[in-house]
Amino acid sequence: MAQQHLDPTDPRSRHVGPSPTPGSAGTGGAPVGDALADYLRAQATEFLRALRLHRETGTTAGGPNGAAGPEDPVDAARALRRAVRRISGSLHTFRPLLDPDWSESMRPELAWLSGTLAMEHAYAARLERLLLALHRLSGAVFPAQPAVGAAVGSRSAGAEPGAAGPAAHPVTPDRGNLTVGAAKAGALLERQLTLARTRSHSTALQALGSSRFHAVADHIAVLASEVPLTPAATTTDLRPLASAAEGRLTDAVTALPLVTAGHPYNAEALIHGLSPDPAPHPQDAPWHQVRLLLRLHRYAHEVLQGADAPVNVRLLTAGQALDRHRDASEAAAAAAQAARTPRIAPATAYALGVLHADQRHEVEAARFAFQQSWQKQTVGTP
Amino acid sequence: MAQQHLDPTDPRSRHVGPSPTPGSAGTGGAPVGDALADYLRAQATEFLRALRLHRETGTTAGGPNGAAGPEDPVDAARALRRAVRRISGSLHTFRPLLDPDWSESMRPELAWLSGTLAMEHAYAARLERLLLALHRLSGAVFPAQPAVGAAVGSRSAGAEPGAAGPAAHPVTPDRGNLTVGAAKAGALLERQLTLARTRSHSTALQALGSSRFHAVADHIAVLASEVPLTPAATTTDLRPLASAAEGRLTDAVTALPLVTAGHPYNAEALIHGLSPDPAPHPQDAPWHQVRLLLRLHRYAHEVLQGADAPVNVRLLTAGQALDRHRDASEAAAAAAQAARTPRIAPATAYALGVLHADQRHEVEAARFAFQQSWQKQTVGTP
Numbered sequence: 050m051a052q053q054h055l056d057p058t059d060p061r062s063r064h065v066g067p068s069p070t071p072g073s074a075g076t077g078g079a080p081v082g083d084a085l086a087d088y089l090r091a092q093a094t095e096f097l098r099a100l101r102l103h104r105e106t107g108t109t110a111g112g113p114n115g116a117a118g119p120e121d122p123v124d125a126a127r128a129l130r131r132a133v134r135r136i137s138g139s140l141h142t143f144r145p146l147l148d149p150d151w152s153e154s155m156r157p158e159l160a161w162l163s164g165t166l167a168m169e170h171a172y173a174a175r176l177e178r179l180l181l182a183l184h185r186l187s188g189a190v191f192p193a194q195p196a197v198g199a200a201v202g203s204r205s206a207g208a209e210p211g212a213a214g215p216a217a218h219p220v221t222p223d224r225g226n227l228t229v230g231a232a233k234a235g236a237l238l239e240r241q242l243t244l245a246r247t248r249s250h251s252t253a254l255q256a257l258g259s260s261r262f263h264a265v266a267d268h269i270a271v272l273a274s275e276v277p278l279t280p281a282a283t284t285t286d287l288r289p290l291a292s293a294a295e296g297r298l299t300d301a302v303t304a305l306p307l308v309t310a311g312h313p314y315n316a317e318a319l320i321h322g323l324s325p326d327p328a329p330h331p332q333d334a335p336w337h338q339v340r341l342l343l344r345l346h347r348y349a350h351e352v353l354q355g356a357d358a359p360v361n362v363r364l365l366t367a368g369q370a371l372d373r374h375r376d377a378s379e380a381a382a383a384a385a386q387a388a389r390t391p392r393i394a395p396a397t398a399y400a401l402g403v404l405h406a407d408q409r410h411e412v413e414a415a416r417f418a419f420q421q422s423w424q425k426q427t428v429g430t431p
Numbered sequence: 432m433a434q435q436h437l438d439p440t441d442p443r444s445r446h447v448g449p450s451p452t453p454g455s456a457g458t459g460g461a462p463v464g465d466a467l468a469d470y471l472r473a474q475a476t477e478f479l480r481a482l483r484l485h486r487e488t489g490t491t492a493g494g495p496n497g498a499a500g501p502e503d504p505v506d507a508a509r510a511l512r513r514a515v516r517r518i519s520g521s522l523h524t525f526r527p528l529l530d531p532d533w534s535e536s537m538r539p540e541l542a543w544l545s546g547t548l549a550m551e552h553a554y555a556a557r558l559e560r561l562l563l564a565l566h567r568l569s570g571a572v573f574p575a576q577p578a579v580g581a582a583v584g585s586r587s588a589g590a591e592p593g594a595a596g597p598a599a600h601p602v603t604p605d606r607g608n609l610t611v612g613a614a615k616a617g618a619l620l621e622r623q624l625t626l627a628r629t630r631s632h633s634t635a636l637q638a639l640g641s642s643r644f645h646a647v648a649d650h651i652a653v654l655a656s657e658v659p660l661t662p663a664a665t666t667t668d669l670r671p672l673a674s675a676a677e678g679r680l681t682d683a684v685t686a687l688p689l690v691t692a693g694h695p696y697n698a699e700a701l702i703h704g705l706s707p708d709p710a711p712h713p714q715d716a717p718w719h720q721v722r723l724l725l726r727l728h729r730y731a732h733e734v735l736q737g738a739d740a741p742v743n744v745r746l747l748t749a750g751q752a753l754d755r756h757r758d759a760s761e762a763a764a765a766a767a768q769a770a771r772t773p774r775i776a777p778a779t780a781y782a783l784g785v786l787h788a789d790q791r792h793e794v795e796a797a798r799f800a801f802q803q804s805w806q807k808q809t810v811g812t813p
Binding site: 316393395 | 613778
């Protein structure tokens with residue numbers, strides 16, 4: 050939220066009354082619609098800043114393999130995704146406070162934009178994760194410095210930058226330490242995921258040049274100065290809507306198999322590792338859903354607390370565990386998918402099998418980490 | 432130790448003095464050589480009983496696929512191995528109290544016998560473990576009742592009969608729920624491990640009919656009535672020798688990476704899962720060594736405490752974790768070995784890769800379980 054000082058309209062100047070809570074008015078200091086407006090304006094401003102940065106850096110740095118500077122298109126794209134997710138999430142949680150025609154027309158456009166912008170990075174991160182795992186599984190030694198080039202940084206703002214363990218090491222382009230099977234598996238994954246990434250890059254570029262995108266960007270530009278609140282919003286307490294978002298989260302968490310997840314090495318995540326069903330593990334879906342609900346809860350928390358709110362470390366940790374869960378789940382599926390490539394060598398297939406199981410193991414580890422952080426969580430006092 | 436009532440000479444009749452501690456004499460109630468003699472006599476008697484049982488049941492029940500009754504050759508073979516291990520271990524720990532010529536000539540013979548008798552069961556248990564894992568990984572449903580036939584019971588007396596988790600379920604001969612890859616992997620493992628098992632069965636039968644075995648059995652028959660103690664043994668305190676065995680154990684445990692092992696999902700066990708080195712994981716060796724030292728410590732504890740000693744549950748639990756560690760380590764190696772079979776299908780190799788990683792995951796889980804039980808352990812008060 051450090052970007053908020055770039056906001057042309059200082060949100061703090063809009064506070065009503067002497068209360069330190071941003072946007073509070075007439076309801077005993079409770080946050081009302083103005084706090085939501087402040088938040089949306091700040092996110093819209095951040096979106097416009099990131100878009101400008103993306104246009105400035107994107108043209109010189111080029112495609113997915115371009116050189117990455119301190120203000121590179123990867124950072125800009127991440128900032129774009131961050132802002133779009135927050136606007137989209139706030140529209141969802143605080144829907145009754147916003148002009149219904151406007152928010153109903155915006156929501157599918159934001160979802161489209163968010164999805165389109167996420168794909169390229171997701172493929173890059175998936176490849177990095179899988180190559181790192183192959184190196185770890187081969188007992189290869191990692192350098193202390195992050196590699197540039199294929200490495201595109203952490204997947205999202207909350208993607209465990211300080212996580213311990215071998216997976217946190219960067220991948221090296223060298224495959225000299227790998228066995229034939231691991232090297233071939235790495236080459237196959239690199240081919241398949243780089244292709245998918247390049248396609249996503251083109252799709253994202255096309256999207257950013259489309260009239261559909263320009264329409265969304267225009268709407269967000271308007272949002273940076275004028276938030277279409279309903280007439281009643283300025284005196285409506287935001288907390289019941291935020292509580293409802295939290296309630297949806299806690300309900301979904303309650304339905305998770307947390308007792309099993311809290312028992313280390315329960316071997317649940319791999320239970321369908323050789324199932325005939327090629328679809329993604331159905332057991333992962335409730336966890337993915339909690340990940341989305343946790344994010345909505347976190348954004349609602351940001352709206353209520355304003356720009357100066359301290360980060361809720363426990364919510365962040367739980368969210369990081371679920372990000373890791375999602376990433377490992379998708380990486381495991383990619384390894385299984387690669388193993389279905391026709392005419393691969395048995396050694397390649399063997400390495401992909403080990404890799405798949407390793408990533409399912411990561412899925413299980415992430416569930417354990419979530420369970421641990423959730424137990425510590427004082428739910429209800431975000 | 433319930434078999435001790437079968438001992439022709441009641442060991443309790445040999446106690447010196449009114450002390451309740453068996454075999455104590457003249458050293459303030461401390462256990463002396465007589466306690467060792469009692470223990471060795473009891474184990475030798477148990478060996479002879481198991482051998483008689485093995486001969487009676489083995490001829491009618493036949494080979495490794497014979498019908499298994501309540502007093503089957505599997506039980507008899509297990510009882511034989513149990514007794515041989517205990518005699519062998521006691522000779523090692525309490526060597527200074529025994530006639531050196533006799534014990535030095537006995538020890539390699541007992542090691543040979545113990546190793547020869549263990550192989551068949553080890554291959555059978557390994558196959559069972561791997562087929563169970565394949566079923567679990569395929570999401571197959573298990574019957575509630577143990578299967579007969581290939582199943583040969585738990586690997587050792589301490590092989591976690593009540594362990595939780597899917598791996599505790601018995602295997603079914605049906606492979607209908609498996610994918611092609613899992614079914615082919617299962618068939619390949621079954622072929623390879625059944626062949627190894629059959630060979631071990633023949634080797635064991637040959638060994639039991641050999642003059643070398645008859646010489647060992649004669650020595651053990653003598654041991655059942657007359658233990659060759661040194662003249663000083665009847666007044667020598669056993670506890671320093673038992674403490675030395677415990678010291679060797681605690682030194683070896685101290686050298687284990689227990690901090691890592693106590694951190695769930697540390698991903699250490701699979702770190703060389705795709706290493707070019709086809710040898711068994713060198714990281715497993717210190718754990719295997721601790722397993723042997725723990726066993727020697729447990730047997731020394733049995734000698735000191737006598738027949739009525741309560742089982743030390745924590746030592747038993749720690750030992751079970753290390754048994755599981757060894758079994759999973761060997762099963763993982765067997766899966767990796769099978770994957771090197773020429774001309775296997777990629778789907779088979781993939782399934783073997785998943786299976787290998789699953790068993791290495793089990794190795795890691797066993798280390799965690801050992802660390803947990805060891806932390807609870809009050810070392811020094813066995």
